[in-house]
Amino acid sequence: MVLANFNGAGIGFGFGVGCGFGVGWGFGGMPVNILGLGVGGGCGVGLGLGWGFGTAFGSKYRSSRVTFQGMEFDKKDHSDGASFKELSKSTQEVAQHKSKKDCWFVINGRVLNVTKFLEEHPGGEEVLIESAGKDATKDFEVIGHSKAAQNLLRKYQVGVLQGYTFKDEDSKEVPSKESKKKEMSAFVIKNDGIPKYAAFAEFFVPLLVAGSFFCYRYLSRATQITY
Ligand code: HEM
Numbered sequence: 270m271v272l273a274n275f276n277g278a279g280i281g282f283g284f285g286v287g288c289g290f291g292v293g294w295g296f297g298g299m300p301v302n303i304l305g306l307g308v309g310g311g312c313g314v315g316l317g318l319g320w321g322f323g324t325a326f327g328s329k330y331r332s333s334r335v336t337f338q339g340m341e342f343d344k345k346d347h348s349d350g351a352s353f354k355e356l357s358k359s360t361q362e363v364a365q366h367k368s369k370k371d372c373w374f375v376i377n378g379r380v381l382n383v384t385k386f387l388e389e390h391p392g393g394e395e396v397l398i399e400s401a402g403k404d405a406t407k408d409f410e411v412i413g414h415s416k417a418a419q420n421l422l423r424k425y426q427v428g429v430l431q432g433y434t435f436k437d438e439d440s441k442e443v444p445s446k447e448s449k450k451k452e453m454s455a456f457v458i459k460n461d462g463i464p465k466y467a468a469f470a471e472f473f474v475p476l477l478v479a480g481s482f483f484c485y486r487y488l489s490r491a492t493q494i495t496y
Pocket residue numbers: 381383386390391392393396397400405408409412413414415416417418419421422425
């Protein structure tokens with residue numbers, strides 16, 4: 270288990286003094302974050318309960334292995350000597366090529382375009398299409414492909430998985446031109462970007478609540494004075 274920090278849009282519940290800020294527990298950025306401390310602009314009546322939208326930040330425990338679409342991240346000691354850096358948020362280059370007409374996947378850090386190999390594959394095209402757009406390292410290894418099959422990988426290589434480093438013995442086999450291949454990211458493992466509507470809500474909802482409260486107070490006083 271490891272402790273990982275996170276932050277994201279949050280809803281905070283807590284105690285506020287007058288109309289101010291509420292501090293309490295909030296829900297953190299999805300999908301992997303759980304609970305964290307939430308701080309948000311809130312509205313309270315006198316010394317009462319306050320609530321509001323804000324930013325939740327805190328720490329969560331999770332398994333040291335994060336698996337997403339068959340690929341493990343954040344493992345410092347990768348079994349084949351490779352290390353993964355945190356992947357780019359924006360690009361999902363390999364994941365975009367997942368059809369029969371455009372079929373890519375990753376095996377041991379190599380980004381492969383196997384579109385032309387589909388019909389030739391002795392194991393059938395279906396298994397390859399199922400792995401399209403993903404990391405197929407485990408599937409490839411489970412089958413126990415021959416050395417000849419492993420050597421074929423380079424024929425279809427179009428790039429290197431972003432952040433992947435080949436270990437020494439591998440790079441002896443693979444000349445330096447490999448490192449010059451285009452780096453690509455395969456998957457987005459988390460996207461902490463706060464959607465526009467959430468940012469909008471974060472700012473305006475507390476304002477709206479506070480405004481409504483003052484309007485209500487103002488109108489009820491005005492009604493009392495009239496009577
Ligand atoms: C570019 C990637 C791949 C290449 C070059 C390749 C190549 C081969 C070759 C040459 C064989 C014949 C047996 C051998 O020589 O080992 C084979 C068999 C097979 N491959 Fe692949 N393969 C690739 C990817 C995959 C993937 C990703 C899967 C699974 C998802 C897969 C599943 C199979 C299966 C099920 C067989 C049949 C094994 C058997 O009949 O015992 N292959 N492949």
